[in-house]
Amino acid sequence: MKRYLWLWLQSLILFLLLLGQVLAAEPLWFAGKSPRSAARELEAQLTTVVAAQIDPRFEALRRALVEESELQDIETRSRLYSDAYQLLAAFWQELYRRPAGKLDLNEPFLLVPDDSLLPRLTEAARDARLMEAVLQLEPLFDDYLLTRNWIRHYLSLPAPPTLKGPLRLIAPGEWADEVVLIRQRLVDLNLMPPNDGGQWMDSALVARIQDFQSQHGLAADGVVGPSTRYWLYLSGRERARLLARSLLRQVHDHHFFARDHFRVNIPGFQAVWVEGQQIRFRSKVVVGRLQRQTPTMHSALKYVVINPRWNVPRSILRRDILPKIASDGGFVARHGYEVVGAEGQVLALTEEQIQSAAQQGFPYRLRQKPGPGNALGRYKFYLDNARAIYLHDTPESHLFRYRQRAFSSGCVRLDQAEELAYQLLHRNRTSASQIARWQSRREPKWVEITEPVPTYLVYWTAWIEGGQPQFRRDIYGWERPTSEVTTVRQSHR
Structure with a gap:
């Protein structure tokens, strides 16, 4: 009996050794189900970076893996997956290396793949941790997966229709042949279910158009005009590019963000104060015009100046x-x-x-x-920086009625400046009566904030809000295709 048991154990050991040899002979990314899942995850990550049009090597790898897969043996494809892993790792490392608040996506990324990663990948595959290794490449950003899904959806969209002019405004309640195209485009963008409402701008369609306009920073009046048409018929590839580039900007900024902070999104014309993952304060802002741009930067709000000169x-x-x-x-x-x-x-x-x-x-x-006509208004919020950029009040309150608010000479004007001043000063344990006394003197009073608030001026033309992508005009042309940027730079030399 013992002899039979010993022979059985020898056979089992021999079988396991042979099985190990067979598995070892399989390419890294195709040895069983888990590596294949890791390969699909890697493709998804690669497609997201490709959409941003950062480096042609990403597009070449994606094309080889997705479009030319039938022309390759699995050993070649496995090497391509390893190349993609190394290139993505080098990309994220380089992105995080860029200085805080200074990310120019049109500057070349000098990506040097790290060959030392290959033995680690082999070890991860042997220990059934290849998916874990791939997931570790993902940036630590809450909206990453949702943004990635929207990018993939936009890349799958059919080409927008070609419109023949002249084009007129289409108001709620009107009939027009183009309404059929508008309905279909909203369906394509996942903003309304398929319907056969025809050529009439009925109330249901108008409500969807208003939602669409709000998501693009337009006046939500339900009227289809040039600005609404621009965003409606923007190609899916261009939508994906804008969203992917903004994702990279957000990932880079969040890498340096403090948990509680004050943030101004320049093309969004919006400021928020985030505390405990909740919005404590929100305000419309006016930012620098094209010729006098508000810079991106990471700083700290250190003083409130009442009655500033x-x-x-x-x-x-x-x-x-x-x-x-x-x-x-x-x-x-x-x-x-x-x-x-x-x-x-x-x-x-x-x-x-x-x-x-x-x-x-x-x-x-x-x-x-100081006084009612002072260009800084009643409050100035001093930021620690060498460029004399700060936040402030303004007597020109009418500017906040505009949707596009790039009017300043670089500093940021706040619609709710008084509310922010009171919140900061009360947080500073300053009484309302003391604030009133300072205001009445009509002389500048600098009040140091006992706990300076980390403050970030960012440039995000797209982001996720309530599960839906939000898009805004690229007011400074920072997200132009690289070829256009190169042409512009050469024309100025």
Whole structure:
């Protein structure tokens, strides 16, 4: 009996050894079901980066793995998967290496695949941990998978229809042949179920169009005009590109974010204060115009200034104010400005002297006194940075009625500046009566925030909100295709 048992054990051991040899002979990414699942996951990650159009090597790998798969043996395909793994690992490493708040996706990524990863992959496959190794490449970003699914959906969309002009506005309740195309496009975008509503802009369709307009930063009036058409008929490939590039920006920014922070999304014209994963404060903002862009940066909000003075930057003085003073010497007094000398003293110049100085280059500084007409309004929020960029109130409240709010000279104007000031000061244990006393004095009062708030100025033209992608205009042209950016740069040389 013992002899038979011993022979049986020998046979089992021999079988397991032979089985191990067979499995070892199989290519890394095709040895059983688990590696095949890991390969599919790797394809999905690769497709997401390909959509952003960052490096042609990603597109070449994806094409070889997906479109040319029938032309390759499994050994070749396995090597391609390993190449894709190495390239993705190098990409994320390089992305995180880029400085905080300074991500230019149009600058080449110098990707050097790390060959030392291959033995680790082999070891992971042997220990049935290949999927785990692939999943570790995913960025730690809450909306990553949902964003990836939307990118995949956009890449699957049929080409948008070609419209023949002239095109007119289509208002709620009207009939038009184009309404059929509009319905189908909303169906394609997963924004409404299939229907046969025909050519009538009925109330159900209008409601969907209004949702669509809100998701793209447009006036939600239900009227189909040029801006709504632009977004409706934008190709799926371009939607995927915008969403993928914004995903990379968000992943990079979140890599450096503090859990609780204040954030301004420049093309979104929106500021939020996040605390405990909840929105504590939200406000519309005005940002820099195209010629005077608000920069992306990571900083900290350290002071609230009540009744601020405005020290006019030399660039704004030269471009905007001196021409007015040169033709009208009374402009300075009428708008509450002071002429300041080299030693910081206020100069008592006549209107004629001021006008003459403006015509000859103006060797002085200009400072606006606190008051209702001060360009900074009643509050300034000092950010720690070397570029003199800060947040502030504004007397021009009418600007917040516009959807596109790129009007400033670089600083960020807040619609709800007073609310933010009160929240920061109360958090600072400052009483309402003390705040009122400071306000009544009409003199600048700098109040240091005992716990500075990490503050980030970001550039996200797309993001996920309520499960749905949100898109905004690329106001500074940062997301133009790389070929266009190269052409523009060369034209300026």
